[in-house]
Amino acid sequence: EPSEPPGLASLSPGAPPQAPDLLYADGLRAYSAGAWAPAVALLREALRSLEVLGRTRRDCGASCAAEPDAALPAQLLGAPQSASGPRAWEPLLLRATLRRAECLTQCAARRLGPGGAARLRVGSALRDVFRRREPYNYLQRAYYQLKKLDLAASAAHTFFVANPTHLQMREDMAKYRRMSGIRPQSFQDLVTPPYWAAYDSGLELLGQQEAALALPRLEEALQGSLAHVESCRAGCEGPEEQQPAEEEEEEGSQGGLYEAIAGHWIRVLQCRQHCVADTATRPGRSFPVPDFIPSQLRRLQEAYAQVGNVSKAMENVLSVLLFYPEDEAAKKALSQYQTELGEPRPGLGPREDIQRFILRSLGEKRQLYYAMEHLGTGFKDPDSWTPAALIPEALREKLREDQEKRSWDQEPPQPKSLPYWKDVLLLEGVTLTQDAQQLNGSDRAVLDGLLTPAECGVLLQLAKDAAEAGARSGYRGRRSPHSPHERFEGLTVLKAAQLARAGTVSKPGAKLLLEVSERVRTLTQAYFSPERPLHLSFTHLVCRSAIEGEQEQRMDLSHPVHADNCVLDPDTGDCWREPPAYTYRDYSGLLYLNDDFKGGDLFFTQPNALTVTAQVRPRCGRLVAFSSGGENPHGVWAVTRGRRCALALWHTWAPEHRELEWTEAKELLQEEEEEEEEEEEEGETLSRDPSPEPPSHKLQRAQDKAGKLLRVREEL
Numbered sequence: 001e002p003s004e005p006p007g008l009a010s011l012s013p014g015a016p017p018q019a020p021d022l023l024y025a026d027g028l029r030a031y032s033a034g035a036w037a038p039a040v041a042l043l044r045e046a047l048r049s050l051e052v053l054g055r056t057r058r059d060c061g062a063s064c065a066a067e068p069d070a071a072l073p074a075q076l077l078g079a080p081q082s083a084s085g086p087r088a089w090e091p092l093l094l095r096a097t098l099r100r101a102e103c104l105t106q107c108a109a110r111r112l113g114p115g116g117a118a119r120l121r122v123g124s125a126l127r128d129v130f131r132r133r134e135p136y137n138y139l140q141r142a143y144y145q146l147k148k149l150d151l152a153a154s155a156a157h158t159f160f161v162a163n164p165t166h167l168q169m170r171e172d173m174a175k176y177r178r179m180s181g182i183r184p185q186s187f188q189d190l191v192t193p194p195y196w197a198a199y200d201s202g203l204e205l206l207g208q209q210e211a212a213l214a215l216p217r218l219e220e221a222l223q224g225s226l227a228h229v230e231s232c233r234a235g236c237e238g239p240e241e242q243q244p245a246e247e248e249e250e251e252g253s254q255g256g257l258y259e260a261i262a263g264h265w266i267r268v269l270q271c272r273q274h275c276v277a278d279t280a281t282r283p284g285r286s287f288p289v290p291d292f293i294p295s296q297l298r299r300l301q302e303a304y305a306q307v308g309n310v311s312k313a314m315e316n317v318l319s320v321l322l323f324y325p326e327d328e329a330a331k332k333a334l335s336q337y338q339t340e341l342g343e344p345r346p347g348l349g350p351r352e353d354i355q356r357f358i359l360r361s362l363g364e365k366r367q368l369y370y371a372m373e374h375l376g377t378g379f380k381d382p383d384s385w386t387p388a389a390l391i392p393e394a395l396r397e398k399l400r401e402d403q404e405k406r407s408w409d410q411e412p413p414q415p416k417s418l419p420y421w422k423d424v425l426l427l428e429g430v431t432l433t434q435d436a437q438q439l440n441g442s443d444r445a446v447l448d449g450l451l452t453p454a455e456c457g458v459l460l461q462l463a464k465d466a467a468e469a470g471a472r473s474g475y476r477g478r479r480s481p482h483s484p485h486e487r488f489e490g491l492t493v494l495k496a497a498q499l500a501r502a503g504t505v506s507k508p509g510a511k512l513l514l515e516v517s518e519r520v521r522t523l524t525q526a527y528f529s530p531e532r533p534l535h536l537s538f539t540h541l542v543c544r545s546a547i548e549g550e551q552e553q554r555m556d557l558s559h560p561v562h563a564d565n566c567v568l569d570p571d572t573g574d575c576w577r578e579p580p581a582y583t584y585r586d587y588s589g590l591l592y593l594n595d596d597f598k599g600g601d602l603f604f605t606q607p608n609a610l611t612v613t614a615q616v617r618p619r620c621g622r623l624v625a626f627s628s629g630g631e632n633p634h635g636v637w638a639v640t641r642g643r644r645c646a647l648a649l650w651h652t653w654a655p656e657h658r659e660l661e662w663t664e665a666k667e668l669l670q671e672e673e674e675e676e677e678e679e680e681e682e683g684e685t686l687s688r689d690p691s692p693e694p695p696s697h698k699l700q701r702a703q704d705k706a707g708k709l710l711r712v713r714e715e716l
C-alpha cells in the first residue's frame with residue numbers, strides 16, 4: 001500500500017469504524033465542495049469501515065460455527081415428514097438459529113462496539129457502488145488535486161481494473177501514463193485479492209515448463225481462492241440479506257415461524273452457493289472462470305507430476321475425482337500414479353481442504369434441493385459437478401429441461417482460455433475483435449481499443465506536423481513507392497524525437513509514439529510469443545493520401561500483396577526467406593489511427609496473392625497483428641480519397657536486430673526532459689498535462705446520491 005501522506009490518515013485511528021454509507025455521503029459532499037483532503041480521508045475511511053465489517057463477519061462466522069448446537073441441523077431438510085405433528089427438525093432449527101444469531105451478534109458487538117454489524121449496515125445500492133469501485137474514481141481525482149500523483153495513479157488504476165471500458169478513465173489513465181512524475185510501480189491495484197496474481201503467474205510459469213516455480217504460486221492461488229470463498233460465505237449472513245424475495249415473502253407471512261426461519265436459512269444457503277462463482281470472477285469481468293477450483297487442482301496435479309512428486313500429484317488427482325468421479329483423464333492419471341508408487345499408500349487421499357469444501361457444499365446443495373422439492377423455493381445450481389444422485393428424483397426431469405433451454409438460450413459467452421495475455425488486455429482496456437480462425441488463417445488477430453480517440457488525434461497531428469516540416473525544408477510528401485496515385489509520408493521514432501527537440505513537432509506526440517509502440521510490442525508478445533521476448537525492429541508512422549484528380553478508374557493497389565519477411569512467388573506460392581527481404585522480422589503489427597478516407601482496407605490472401613481470405617477496415621486504435629511469413633500475404637486496397645495513417649511495427653526474436661533508434665529516441669526525449677526540469681519549477685508537469693476531467697456526469701449522480709442518503713438518514 002502506498003503510504004498515506006500526513007494529515008490524511010484515518011479519521012480517528014483505532015476507534016470503531018463509522019457507518020460506511022454515512023462516511024461515503026460525507027466524502028462525496030466534501031468532494032463536490034472541492035475539499036480534497038477531507039474527501040480523501042472520508043472516502044478512505046468508508047472503504048476501511050467496509051473492510052473491517054467484512055473481516056468481522058468472516059471471523060465471527062468461523063468462530064460461531066464452532067458453537068455447540070449452532071450449526072444447521074444436518075437432518076434439517078432431509079428427514080422424512082410425517083403428515084401430521086411437528087416435523088422433527090423444527091425445534092432443532094429454531095434452537096440452532098437462535099444460538100447462531102446470538103453468537104454472531106455478540107461477536108460483532110465485541111469487535112465493532114455497541115450496535116455491532118447492524119450499525120454498519122450497507123444497502124444493496126451502495127454495496128454495488130463499492131463493488132464497482134466507484135470510490136476510487138473520486139479518490140484518484142482528489143489525490144490528483146492534492147498533487148499526490150502516485151496515489152492518484154494507483155487509485156485510478158484500481159478503478160480501471162474493475163471498469164476497463166470506462167472511457168473517461170481510459171483517457172485519464174493515458175494521461176497518467178504519460179506524466180513523468182509517476183513511477184510505473186504506482187499503477188497498482190489496491191483491491192484485487194492477491195490470489196489472482198498467484199493464479200496468473202502460476203499458469204504462466206507452468207506454460208513455460210517451470211513447474212517447480214509454478215507450484216508455490218498455484219498452491220497460493222488455491223488457498224487464496226478457498227479463503228475468498230470463506231469471506232464471501234460469511235457475508236451471506238449480514239443483516240441486509242434479510243429482505244426476502246417477493247414471492248417468498250407471501251409464503252412466509254402465510255406460513256408459521258418455522259417456515260420463516262427455514263426461509264432465512266435457505267436464502268443464506270443460496271447466497272453461499274454463489275461464492276465460488278464470485279471468487280472465480282475477475283474484477284471487471286462479468287463471467288467466472290469456468291470450473292475454477294477443479295481446474296486449479298488439475299494444474300496442481302500436472303505441476304506435481306512434472307516435478308516428480310507423485311504422491312502430491314495423486315492427492316490432487318484424487319481431489320479432482322471428488323468433483324468428477326467419472327473423469328477419464330483423471331482416472332487414467334490416477335492408475336498411472338498408483339503403478340509408479342508401487343504398493344498402496346494408506347495415508348494418501350484427496351486434499352483435506354477440498355474434502356471439507358466438497359462435503360460442505362454437497363450438504364448445502366442437498367438441503368437446497370430438498371427445500372426446492374418440499375417448500376417450493378427456487379435454486380439454480382451454479383456448479384456442473386453436482387452428482388445427479390443428489391437431486392431428488394421428482395426434480396431431475398424438470399431441471400434437465402431447464403438446463404437444455406438454458407444451454408442454447410443464455411449460455412454465458414465462454415471466456416477465452418488465454419492465460420498469458422488476458423491481463424495485458426485488461427490493463428490496456430483492449431479487446432480481441434477477431435482471432436486467427438475468424439480471419440481465416442493462422443497467427444492473425446485484430447485487437448481494438450489500443451488508443452483513445454485523443455491519442456489518435458495526437459499521433460495524426462504528429463504525422464501532419466512532421467510532414468509540414470518536411471515540406472518547408474523542400475521535401476514534398478513524395479509519391480508513394482507503391483502507387484503513383486498516392487502520396488506517402490513516413491516518420492520514424494528517431495526523426496520524431498529529433499523534430500520534437502527542434503520544437504517542430506510536439507513533444508507529447510513524440511513521446512506517445514514511443515509509448516504506443518511499446519504498448520503494441522507488449523500485446524503482440526503476450527498474444528503470440530508469451531514464452532519468448534519480442535523486440536521492436538522497426539517502427540514507422542506512415543500516411544498514404546489519395547492524389548486528387550488521379551483516382552478515376554484506378555486499377556492498382558495502395559500496397560501490392562507481399563509478405564513481410566520473405567519474397568513471395570505467387571506462381572508457386574513459395575516465399576523465400578532471403579535478402580532483400582527483412583528476414584529477421586517475426587511478427588508484424590499495424591496500428592491504425594483513422595478511418596476518414598475512402599478505400600484503404602487491409603486484406604490477406606492465399607499464397608497465390610489473388611484469393612482474398614480476410615479483410616480489415618482500419619479505425620482508430622485497431623491493431624492488426626500477424627506472423628510476418630509466407631502464411632500471411634497481405635496488401636492494401638487503393639486509397640481513393642483522403643489520408644490514411646497507420647503505425648507499422650515489426651517485431652523480431654533476434655535481439656541483435658532490435659531497433660537501436662528506439663532507445664536513441666527515448667534518450668533524446670529524456671535528456672531534454674531533464675534539461676527542462678532543471679530550468680523549470682515542479683508543478684509544470686501538471687499544467688502541461690491537463691488534469692483528468694472530474695468524473696462530471698458521475699459527480700451529478702454522486703450529489704444526488706449524497707442528498708438521497710442524507711435524506712434517508714434524516715428520516716430514520
Ligand SMILES: O=C(O)CCC(=O)C(=O)O
Binds near residue numbers: 634636648
Ligand atoms: O498499412 C497497412 O495496412 C499495411 C502496410 C504493410 O503491409 C507494410 O508496410 O508492410
Ligand SMILES: [Fe+2]
Binds near residue numbers: 562563564588634
Ligand atoms: Fe506488410
